[in-house]
Amino acid sequence: MAIKRLFIANRGEIALRIVRAAQALNIETVVAVSDADRDTAAARLADRSVVLGPASAAKSYLDPRLIVHAARESGCDGLHPGYGFLSERAILPRLCSAQGIAFVGPEPDVIDALGDKLSARAMAKAAGVPLVPGSECVASAADARREGDRIGYPVLLKASAGGGGRGMVIANNRDEAEAGFHRASAEAVAAFGDGTLFMERFVPEARHVEVQLMGDGKGQVVHFGERDCSVQRRYQKLIEEAPCAAMPDHLRAQLHKSAVDLAASVNYRNAGTAEFLFDVRRQEFYFIEVNARIQVEHPVSEMISGFDLVQEQIRIAGGAPLSVAQDQVKLSGHAIECRINAEDPARDFLPSPGRITRWDPPTGDGIRLDSHMSEGAMIPPFYDSMVGKLIVHGETRAEAVAKLTDAIDRFTVEGVPTTLGLHRAIITHPDFIANTIHTRWLEQVFLPDMAAKAA
């Protein structure tokens, strides 16, 4: 049954994005807010907002029982979790289901299965999706040499019982594999009381690519192309693009097929993203994980496909079939998104909550801003510091880069420091323009350079 009144269990720009998508579908909206978020853009635009509790996320956005109680008592028949918070916690769809509320997302059992790394890898393997080449248990230096030769160098020797980098050694050749075995095994014994190791191919300069998926829960899955999210700091994405311009077409087709096969094999329902490591040197990709939610960076896929993913999510949760077949998904041009955070890059990205005193964003053809901010808006200190996402679309990557540079130059924010200037420096860097970056580039190359120049 189509959803008539949607409960939005999130905040910030994504809550506003979901309210707008629901309104476009003539669906009533109720936004959950914490005490600190009473006056947010989403709360004002929605038909109603309900205060869950205090500002602390644990007592508001992270309490599944509170959220489902509020959804039921406000007469909602659908619930959208957004991203972050409880979006990938199976308890939320389970509680919803017990109350007859349609959850905008996958089945809880699928969330659980994909959330467990080992079971997700097993599912990927069963669906024929490439995994990082690796070994079973490695018991001796001779084993390590043989497995290293088979996997291909460099390899990573890891403690089976391990974590936190202890008992972990990189080996670039056969001799290092032998020596590395002794060292890693000794470290593992010391740290975990168990010297058992396994080996995995090490990809020193990988790109992060991911495929946007949408499933009907009955085995039909379409993809909306891939994204490249290689500009990362501490595993947090800063800039995302679509498509991955560094990937050749034949590999791209394989990537899409792998992602669709995996999702179809579990009858995936609603929006999801299959994440991969792209080894540019070897021209291979390996499965990382599936994110069972709409992602922050979904707008770049919308910009190249002209398709509204959040509206589709809500329709599917209401029982509708997929509204497009794969051959109706037309991807064109290049899109780039930068996440604007209220952080001070000059002070080690210190989060800087406060009041926005001036907010003057650029507008124009191919420019999109997903933001809940405005002049006088408050960024509370309790949650993440993202104030919006600036997205551009151009015919080519070069055109998109130029358009984003110009858009940043015309964007004025006052009251709090933001990462806008940092984004401009990144996208105008020769490595970014040449598109030779990888997931460690920002931390290993760009930020040290920036610090050296500032000194």
Place this chain on the structure above:
Amino acid sequence: MTDKCADLPANLEALLAEFAASGVRELHLRRGDFEIFLSSDASARWSAPAPGAAAVAPAAAPIAAPTAAAAPAKPTAPVAAAPAPRAASGPVPADALIINAPNLGTFYRAPKPGAANYVEVGSKVKAGDELCLIEVMKLFTALTAETSGTIHSVLVDDGEMVEGGQPLFALVRD
């Protein structure tokens, strides 16, 4: 059973006595605009009052509305919140202490359906006295007074959803 239902609620007492003695765990009855739900489980409760529902509670057999009836979404109900004071003795004095809901939940004035309310307008309370229950998905939390005084007004109806920070009582301090 049909005979006894014929002139409910006149035969209510007899029905309750028989329910309590029968060992039956739950009984849900509806006749016209009269509806009753009996349960031997003291933790069974209203999650929201169904229109036309009635409740009477003898000590032996606690009664609760069926949660199933209230559980499905109610898309036909108006979306707007219902504010406004419900029971008061005149305007709230400026120096009255407003007691707010700590979080969203369903507001109950009594420890169980049919039992006496924790407090009424004019009740004297002291610090630590229970004032109401806030229910979140069957978890009941008692709200207690932090200071002694007299209940001046009760600002929310029994069984209504309240939001975090919503005023529930006005208390005039001693």
